[in-house]
Amino acid sequence: MKTIIHKANTRGAANHGWLQSYHTFSFANYYNPERMNFGVLRVLNDDRVQGGMGFGTHPHDNMEIISIPLEGDLEHQDSMGNITVIKEGDVQAMSAGTGVTHSEKNKNNDKEVKFLQIWIFPNKKNVTPKYDQISIKDLEKPNALYQVVSPNKNDQGVWIHQDAWFHLGNFSKGHSETYTFKKEGNGVYAFVLEGEVTINNTVLSKRDGLGIWETNAITILANENAKLLLMEVPMSM
Structure with a gap:
């Protein structure tokens, strides 16, 4: 088993006034050659946008983009004709493909x-x-991991063009959980949204990240009430 830990205070940071962003991996003006990606997980940005402000129209291609609101309401518009609002309790996925x-x-x-x-x-x-x-x-369950992203359009959650599965979990203090990987050769990147957990003997606090690979399962213990995002992804492109 191999692991890599990214403590919250080691992330890249950008303050644009209207936008405060923390980058787990290299992004925009934050560049760290040792933190380019975790397998096919390329970007994990933790963003805060002031009222009425936002990102103007910009292009993407050949990327799967997942947005998970934690608080407030985010309005999305795209060249496919979608005009939507995503809020806490929603998950959005956009396959940029040939360009959007x-x-x-x-x-x-x-x-x-x-x-x-x-x-x-x-x-x-x-x-x-x-x-x-x-x-x-309707998917959320207390003291359980529930799937929010998968590679299968008929499975639970949004679907993307990658053999990746995301799960969220809301755990009470003392709750223990085992996660078994869905596909051999994948790794899991765990990101703590709230509270404190121990994963395979590593203690993680709010906004800490832990990558684990070359194993087929991990154990999670909530040291206090906690919310956790698990991202299982292929480790090779």
Whole structure:
């Protein structure tokens, strides 16, 4: 088993006034050759956008882009004709494929929006762009991991062009959980949203990340009430 830990205070940081962003992996003006990606997980950005502000229209191609709002409302518009609002309790996935443009804006003028934006390298290039969005309210279970992203369009969660599975978990203090990998050769990147957990004897606090590979299961213990995102991804492109 191999592991790599990224403590919250070691992430890249950018403060643009209207936007505060923390980068687990190299992004924009933050460059660290030792933190380019974890397998096909290329970007994990922890963003806070002030009221009424946002990202203007910009292009993407050949990338799977997942957005998970943590607080507030994020308005999305794209060249596929989608105009939507995603909020806490939603998960959005966009396959950029042959190319798409989109914009993202804080829907509210009086409060921040906080969200994770995650980029995954796809296993197929130049696919037709697509958009998927779900509410996870009906999927959410206390003291259990529930799937929110998968490679199968008929499976639970949004689907993407990659052999990747994401799970969220809300755990009470003292709860223990085992996660078994879905595919041989994959790794798991765990990201703590709230609280403190121990994963395979490594203690992680809020916004810490831990990558684990060359194993087929991990154990999770909530040291206090905690919320966790697990991202299982292929380790090779």
